[in-house]
Amino acid sequence: MAEKVPVSEGEYRVLKLIAERRFVRGSIEEASRILGVDKSTLASIVYLLRDKGLVDVEEVEEERIEITDRGRRVLAEGLPEERLVKELASRGGETSINELQEILGGETAVALGQAKRRGLIEVSKGIVRLVVDARTALATLEGFKRLLKEAAERGVWEGEGLEEALKRGLVRRVKSKRILLSVKGEPAALLERVEPEASRLTAEMLRTGEWRRFKFRSYNVEAMPPRVLPSRKHFLHEFIEMLRDIMRELGFREVRGPLVEIELFNFDMLFQAQDHPAREIHDSLWIKEPRAADLGRYADLVERVRRVHERGWKYKWDPSIAARYILRSQTTAVSARVLASRPSPPVRVFTLGKVFRSDAVGPTRLPEFHQLDGIEGDYDYSFRDLLNRLQEIASMLGLKLKFKPAYFPFTEPSVEGYVRLPNGRWLELFGAGMFRPEVLEAAGIDYPVGAWGFGIERLAMAFYGVSDIRKLYTRDVDEIRGARFYIR
């Protein structure tokens, strides 16, 4: 058996109708009527079927006569010469041109010309006179009118007077193409010769079982689909959550503290003298209103803080400075609050949140960013334990650490951790150290405590390969949705 011809669903539907309704030959209009398929849809399918050798399509150039607007008016109102004859008959066979003009208006000249040509009237000295009787005159016009009417209905002019009608603008010639469709062979056998192909498998096909008859078309599976992006969590927050998980895994419990802090916890408890440069107006941010809190509930703490400051820094400590509200400049303020609560050891807590600095938005700085602070303390806790802990955190981040002795007013010894980035540069990862005895004394604690603080944005920039810190806070939804997803 010859190979079957693949046809689309639409083509198959038409072929099926042809077979069912036994259509053999006819114009596209006839086919549309018989098959009940919209003419333009059918026309396009017919050509596809022809290309597949299933039907023949013949295009025939045809000329038709089409009635014009003027022709239609004549059919409704009568020919101008007809109206002229009727007017003359009603006036006893003659009247003046002037009077006719009032009745026939713009058509007067045509009416007079046609009537005269047919020998129905004569004109003399402004008077028009009927020369045959009215009934005879009207009968001579009937034939022409009948042909015009037929032309309007059937598109043909079968008889004399076509030239006249064309000249008078009552009809025009129109050329058109007629599509003749004929089925090759027996319509019922058509379906045997084809194999229907579908693009989509539909629920309808599954319901009716029709899918069995279809072959499903192959797609270009190597072509690109349209680009879509998933809804996403923000990558900076994902990074922050990963850090929280690391701290939890290391046995640290999360705590939090207020963003609008008082200087007592942000600075004084951390043994930062009241004239320390970090407390100057160009380093930190304060709030307009209210300016200060009531230190009443911290009376004991305030007294201890005063004692260590005045002894250590040799100046008059001012509680009104410690009472000032400040946008916390370091999450160590939260650690200070934890210490002030005098927890019983072992202590292992961390906090992760925003801090604020007096910086303009730029490629390397923001007025607010995240810090992670951790503290760990026990009676036998040592600087070595702290260094080990820091190395462990770095290794969980997949980073190799280098320790650098450092200075912070509230720790001794102090250390900074540097890590080498893929680009070969060293990044300061954290500052850390053992809280000074003055800090422990102010808190009222009798065991050593190690502390560290990480700046998160700079670390995130290194992880995500971002060189401009503002990119971490992009508002561009497409950028967030299209950001590289790192599996960790």
Add this chain to the structure above:
Amino acid sequence: MPVLRFRLSRLRALTGLGVEELEEALFRLKCETEVTEDGEFIEVEVNPDRPDMFIGEGIARAVRGLIGAEKGWERPKVVDSGLRLLVEEVPRRPFIAAAVVYNVNVDEEFLEELIQFQEKLHESIGRRRAKVAIGFHDLDKLPSRELTYRVSHLDTVFKPLDYPREMKFSELLLIDDRGAAYGKLAVDEERGSHPFLFSGDIVIAAPPVINSDVTRVEPGTRSLFIDVTGTSPEAVAQTLDIIVTALAERPGAYVGRVSLEGRAPWQSTPLLAEKLVEVDVGRASKWLGIKLGAAEAAELLERMRFRVEGVEDGTVKVVVPPFRADVMGEVDLYEDMAIAVGYDNIVSGFKGKYHGGDILWEHKVARAFRELAVGLGFTEVAQLILTSPEAVEASGMKELAVEVLNPVQREYSVLRPSILVTLLQAAAYNQYRRKPLKIFEVGHVVYLEEGEPRDELRAGMLVLDEEVSLEEIQAPLYSIMEVLGVKFRALKAEHPLFMEGRTARLVTSGGEVLGWLGEVKPEVLEALGIEYPVAAAEVSLEVLSRWSSRT
């Protein structure tokens, strides 16, 4: 942090080290270094607690100890300079200390460094001269050995450093940058006076503003007379000690004592004040987590240039030299011991493993919210808490908001009182993206509650589209609450952001306000430059935390 610039050739000569060894030693002494491209200079970032290292001689002293080339520290030779300084009452700047260092032998290179030393001391312990100010003078140019520190009227005439003529001090205050910058520190407006240092009856300094040209230090200057004035006697004496001990490291240099009379707290300066600190080696070992014997501890401390007076019963008696102003007590010496050992030799790998770690419940709830919001087709944005007063004003929440007293930029001068203030800004930014735009944000807001500032963790979500109905935000929010098992009621309400009749307050079964939702007012949209309708919701994760169950 202070960054100092040294001639590499000079530091190498002083320390006897190659560039790499020098940089490594400085790193261990808390300094970051960078050699300039031409290889001529090295920039050293010194920590502010070590002002004694603001000069080549101080750096060399520390480095040579760390590498074991020198040990301990001996006091320099001190003689009586024969100079007498009478101190009168100077109310705004009462304290002065002075000293002489002989045979400093200033050349061009050293002069550069001396000026840098002075500047960096001014910036750090000097608190930009407010606390301490320093004057260097050529000893041989002093007009008289009798000196007086006293106030004098502002019309006092002298020849300021670098000026070709004499002038009234009041004139200098007007025409000189230093006059403008430091004049206000010590001028007594009421009396029309200022502190001056006289040698005989000639002004040699008007601290803290400027010196006189009479005693100008220049290449060829052999010996220096140094004055330090200030508001804190401890800081004044310490600063002089730091300077004198650094200069005395110069070959052949030694110190001259100056007698003080009148209202001075000291009979003579420099004090070269040493401090005796006893280091309990057992306690140090415990603090640092390394096992140290007493002899070993003593050796480490000597390498850090402390003088060891004796070792007994596990205690090392340590003399802290005058230039180590940063040492306040025993624990500071622990750090020096750790530095001498090397931090890399202390770290040993972590052995213990602890349980009981946890994340705040509130943050777990935030995680859940984010997870579910993403599942509902919302994308998360992350923004700053600081925002612009215009955005807060447009949102009708000015009364609630906390403003920054000293903002750097106006766009970041108010703390957002609602997460929707910034979320709507993100909507404005993304409004021409494919719609519907569905975004959310989790973060802190700060607002006034009964006049006191407080922060709160909140979540906001919004939908922006050609047309938006209230249901488009209600449905996803309600579904989050449903799967979190949180029961609440929606009550008809009013809210500055939302349209009348299209605003609901969400209240928990306990009557606590969980949040708000509604269609955003067209006037708010217009004020924020948003051209599409928006439906939005905000919930308190703090409240949600209380009403979401752990079981």
